[in-house]
Amino acid sequence: MTLELVPARELAFQLYDVLGVEALCQRPPFAEHSRATFDAALETAQRLADDLFRPHNRKADLEEPRIENGKVRLVPEVKAALAAFAEAGFFAAHRHESLGGMQLPWTVAQACATHFHAANVATFSYAFLTIAAANLLEVFAADDLKRLYLKPMAEGRFFGTMALSEPQAGSSLADIRTRATPTPEGFFRIEGGKMWISAGEHELSENIVHLVLARIQGAPAGIKGISLFLVPRFRPDGAFNDVRLAGLNHKMGWRGTVNTVLKLGESGDCRGWLVGPANQGLACMFHMMNEARIVIGLSAAAMAMAGYRLSLDYAKNRPQGRAPDAKDPAQPQMPIIGHTDVKRMLLAQKAAAEGALALGLYCARLVDEQKTAEDESERRDAGLLLDILTPIMKAWSSELGLKANDQAIQIHGGYGYTRDYPVEQLYRDNRLNPIHEGTNGIQSIDLLGRKAVMADGAALKLLLAEFRATAKAAHADLPDYALALGEAIDRIETVTLRLLAGREAHGGPLFLANAWAYLEMLGHTTMAWIWLTQALAARPYADEFGKGKLQACRYVFAWELPKTKALADLLASLDSTTLDMHEAWF
Amino acid sequence: MKVLVAVKRVVDYNVKIRVKSDNTGVETANVKMSMNPFDEIGVEEAVRLKEAGKATEIVAVSMGPQACQETIRTALAMGADRGILVLTDAELQPLAVAKILKVLCDKEQPGLVILGKQAIDDDCNQTGQMLAALLDWPQATFASKLELGVSDARVTREIDGGLETITVTLPAVLTTDLRLNEPRYASLPNIMKAKKKPIDTVDPASLGVDVAPRLSTLKVNEPAKRQAGVKVATVADLVAKLKTEAKVI
Numbered sequence A: 001m002t003l004e005l006v007p008a009r010e011l012a013f014q015l016y017d018v019l020g021v022e023a024l025c026q027r028p029p030f031a032e033h034s035r036a037t038f039d040a041a042l043e044t045a046q047r048l049a050d051d052l053f054r055p056h057n058r059k060a061d062l063e064e065p066r067i068e069n070g071k072v073r074l075v076p077e078v079k080a081a082l083a084a085f086a087e088a089g090f091f092a093a094h095r096h097e098s099l100g101g102m103q104l105p106w107t108v109a110q111a112c113a114t115h116f117h118a119a120n121v122a123t124f125s126y127a128f129l130t131i132a133a134a135n136l137l138e139v140f141a142a143d144d145l146k147r148l149y150l151k152p153m154a155e156g157r158f159f160g161t162m163a164l165s166e167p168q169a170g171s172s173l174a175d176i177r178t179r180a181t182p183t184p185e186g187f188f189r190i191e192g193g194k195m196w197i198s199a200g201e202h203e204l205s206e207n208i209v210h211l212v213l214a215r216i217q218g219a220p221a222g223i224k225g226i227s228l229f230l231v232p233r234f235r236p237d238g239a240f241n242d243v244r245l246a247g248l249n250h251k252m253g254w255r256g257t258v259n260t261v262l263k264l265g266e267s268g269d270c271r272g273w274l275v276g277p278a279n280q281g282l283a284c285m286f287h288m289m290n291e292a293r294i295v296i297g298l299s300a301a302a303m304a305m306a307g308y309r310l311s312l313d314y315a316k317n318r319p320q321g322r323a324p325d326a327k328d329p330a331q332p333q334m335p336i337i338g339h340t341d342v343k344r345m346l347l348a349q350k351a352a353a354e355g356a357l358a359l360g361l362y363c364a365r366l367v368d369e370q371k372t373a374e375d376e377s378e379r380r381d382a383g384l385l386l387d388i389l390t391p392i393m394k395a396w397s398s399e400l401g402l403k404a405n406d407q408a409i410q411i412h413g414g415y416g417y418t419r420d421y422p423v424e425q426l427y428r429d430n431r432l433n434p435i436h437e438g439t440n441g442i443q444s445i446d447l448l449g450r451k452a453v454m455a456d457g458a459a460l461k462l463l464l465a466e467f468r469a470t471a472k473a474a475h476a477d478l479p480d481y482a483l484a485l486g487e488a489i490d491r492i493e494t495v496t497l498r499l500l501a502g503r504e505a506h507g508g509p510l511f512l513a514n515a516w517a518y519l520e521m522l523g524h525t526t527m528a529w530i531w532l533t534q535a536l537a538a539r540p541y542a543d544e545f546g547k548g549k550l551q552a553c554r555y556v557f558a559w560e561l562p563k564t565k566a567l568a569d570l571l572a573s574l575d576s577t578t579l580d581m582h583e584a585w586f
Numbered sequence B: 001m002k003v004l005v006a007v008k009r010v011v012d013y014n015v016k017i018r019v020k021s022d023n024t025g026v027e028t029a030n031v032k033m034s035m036n037p038f039d040e041i042g043v044e045e046a047v048r049l050k051e052a053g054k055a056t057e058i059v060a061v062s063m064g065p066q067a068c069q070e071t072i073r074t075a076l077a078m079g080a081d082r083g084i085l086v087l088t089d090a091e092l093q094p095l096a097v098a099k100i101l102k103v104l105c106d107k108e109q110p111g112l113v114i115l116g117k118q119a120i121d122d123d124c125n126q127t128g129q130m131l132a133a134l135l136d137w138p139q140a141t142f143a144s145k146l147e148l149g150v151s152d153a154r155v156t157r158e159i160d161g162g163l164e165t166i167t168v169t170l171p172a173v174l175t176t177d178l179r180l181n182e183p184r185y186a187s188l189p190n191i192m193k194a195k196k197k198p199i200d201t202v203d204p205a206s207l208g209v210d211v212a213p214r215l216s217t218l219k220v221n222e223p224a225k226r227q228a229g230v231k232v233a234t235v236a237d238l239v240a241k242l243k244t245e246a247k248v249i
C-alpha cells in the first residue's frame, strides 16, 4: 500500500466543493467534459506519478546529473517517466484538440500536476518547463515557428527551457548582456552566456527549445531593450545550433533536474528567431508570469502536502513517551501523535499545505475565468485578481510550504535529519521555490509597489471585496471567523492608505522599506480567507474529513491571523529601522 | 472474435480498509474506489488481443450501483469498445455474478471471457470457475501467459509448484494472474474517446437472474493487531527463536 501524498479526496473537495469546476463544463471549450472525465484524468495522473515518478525520486537526488563524453547523463528512470507522461497525453492536457490536447480546464490540469510535484519535482520540472515554454509560444510565436515547434512540444518530443538569467543578471533582468544581431535571412545571430538554465542540455528529447532573452544591437538600455528569441538546440534541418554546455551547477535540491551554464554562439553560428515584437521580450515573459508563478506556488504546496502526509503517518506509528499525566513507567509508550506539541506541528502543516493548495487552485481557476468567462467585465476582474494574488501565491505559498517541510522533519526527530527518510529531500527541493521565478523579496516589492496600487488600487479593492463577500457568507454559521476576517480586511485598508500617505510625505524608499511585512500581512489574511471558504464548503461533511477542515480553519484564525495585528502596527508606524541601518554598522 | 471482460468496482488498493463501527461490513462511504487490479489485467489482455488483430470487439461488463459506470468508462478508456452495466443495489455474491455473466454470454456469444482470478475486496476466487461450470466451457485460471489460436488457446497457469501450460478449446473462460501483463494507463485522449462509446444498462430481473444472497454475513472484524517485533543480537539468536518460538524450522 502506498501512502497518498496528495489525497484524491482532498483534490475532489477543492475542485468540486470549493471551486465548483463542474460549472466550467457549460462553457464551449470544456463542453465535452464532465466530472467523470476530470476524475479519470486525475486518476491517471496519480497512478503515473506513483508508479513512475515517485520510485526514483531519491535515486535521482543521490545520482546527480553528470557529464560523460560531452553528454549529460541522468538516471534512466527520468526518461522512462517522461515518456509515459507524454504517452498519456499530459504535455497537451489543457491544449486544444487540434494539438492533440484534451482541452482540460487549467484548474484541473494543475490539480493533476500536484501529484507529480509531490512525487518527484525534479523529474516533473522537465515537463512543466516545456508546458510553460509552449504556452508562451502559443500566444506570441509566429505561425511558422508554431508549426515547427508547438506540436512536437505538445507531444512531448521536444522539451523547452526558459533561458533568462545570466551570471550578472538574475533579479535584475534589465542587465542581461546576451546580444542578437539581425541577418538578411530573417533570423538573428545570438551571442552570450546564460546561467542557471534548468533542463538546458540532456538527451531526453529529440530537441530542446530555449526561450532566450537577448538584446538586439542598438536597442535602448534597460528592460525596454530586451527581446525574446526561440533558440533551438538543433535547427529544423537537423544542424547543431551552437548552443554549448559550459558546465553544470551543483545544487542543494532539485538535483534530478540538470542545471546548466550555456554558451550561445561561441563559434558565431547560433541562430535565434524573434518571438513577439522586438524590445518587448520581458512583456511577453511577464504575460506568462502569472501562470508560471502560480505553478511554483502550487509546487511548494504539493511538497508541503507530501511532507504533511509523511509526517502524519510517522507520528501515528512512532511510539515515544507517555501522556503528561501518565505516572506508570511500565505502560507502553504512546504514538507521538498523542503529544499536543506534535499535533500543533501537524495542524500547522495541514493549514499551510491545504491552504496553499486551495489558493493555488483558486488562482488557476482565475486563469480559466480570464480566458473563458462569458462577459468582458468578468474576464477583466479575473485578470485583476490574478495580478494581485500572484505575488502572494508565489511568495507566501513557498514560504509556508518550506516551513511546513521544516516541521515535517521536526516530527521525525533525528530520523528526519537522516537520508533514510524522505522529508529532508523535500525540504531541500522546496528550498528553491522562494528563490526562482522572482525571489520572494522581489515579490513583496511587486505586491506593494505595483499590484496593490495599480489602477488606483483596483486589484486590491477587488480582492478585499472577495474577502468581504466570504466573511458575509460565513456570518450566520461561523460568526467569530467572519468578524475576525472583517477586522483584518479593515487593517489592510487602513495600513495601505497610511503607506500611500507616507509615500507622499517621505518618498519611495520608505514606502517600500517594509514591503515584506506587507506581504506577510496579506499572506496571513489571504490564508484566513481561503480557509474560511474551505470551512464553508466543508459544511455538508459531518465525517472526519469535514471536522478536520473546520479544526484547521480554527487553527488559522487562532494562531495565524492575529499576527496581522503586530504587522499592521509596524507598517502603520512607517518604521524605518531597516532603511536607516548603515552598511558599516553590520 | 468477441471478448467479454468482467470489471468490478472495488475499494482502491491504496485505501486502508476500515470496518464499520457496527461490524456489518467494510466502510465504503467517501472511500476511493477503482477497478479491481486483476480486472485491469483482463482488460489489458483483451486490448492487446485486439491490437494483435485476434479480437474484433471487447465488451466490458460491470455489476452494481450506478457508479460502476465509471469503472466501465475506465475499461473503455483503456480500449474496450462498449460496456454493459448490470444495475443493482443488491449485494452480489460470486454465484449471482456468474449467473448474470452466463446469461450475457448466451446473448453475446463471446469466444473468450476474461475475469480477474479474484477481486481484492472479498478475495473469493470463485466467479470464473462458477461461470465456466454454468456455461460448460473449459476454464484456464491464474493465467500468466495467453497464446490465442483460432479454435483453442494455450495458457500458462501459475500453480503452487511453478507453471503449468494447458490448451483449452474455445470458447473458454480465462482468469488473470498478476504476471499476465502490465496494464496501461488510460491516456487523456482515450478518456475523451471513451465518452462516445456506448454503455447498455440492464438489471438482473430483466436478465431473469435471482441475485438473492445465498450466504449471510454474521460479523466483520478488524484482523488482530500485529505484535511489535524484537531485535535479535546474533544470527544464532534468530535461528534459535525461529526454532523454539516461531517453530518454523
Ligand SMILES: Cc1cc2nc3c(=O)[nH]c(=O)nc-3n(C[C@H](O)[C@H](O)[C@H](O)COP(=O)(O)OP(=O)(O)OC[C@H]3O[C@@H](n4cnc5c(N)ncnc54)[C@H](O)[C@@H]3O)c2cc1C
Pocket (backbone or CB within 6 Å): A161, A162, A163, A164, A165, A167, A168, A169, A170, A171, A172, A195, A196, A197, A198, A199, A251, A254, A259, A432, A435, A436, A437, A438, A439, A440, A441, A442, A445
Ligand atoms: C535551481 C535553480 C534553477 C533555476 N532555473 C532557471 C531557469 O531555468 N532559467 C532562468 O532563467 N533562471 C533560472 N534560475 C535563476 C533564478 O531565477 C535566479 O537565481 C533568481 O532570479 C535570483 O537571481 P540571482 O540568483 O542572480 O540572485 P540576485 O538577483 O543576486 O539576488 C540575491 C538577493 O538579493 C535580493 N535582491 C536582488 N535585487 C533586489 C532588489 N531590487 N530589491 C530587493 N532585493 C533584491 C534578492 O531578493 C536575493 O535575496 C534558477 C535558479 C536556481 C537556483
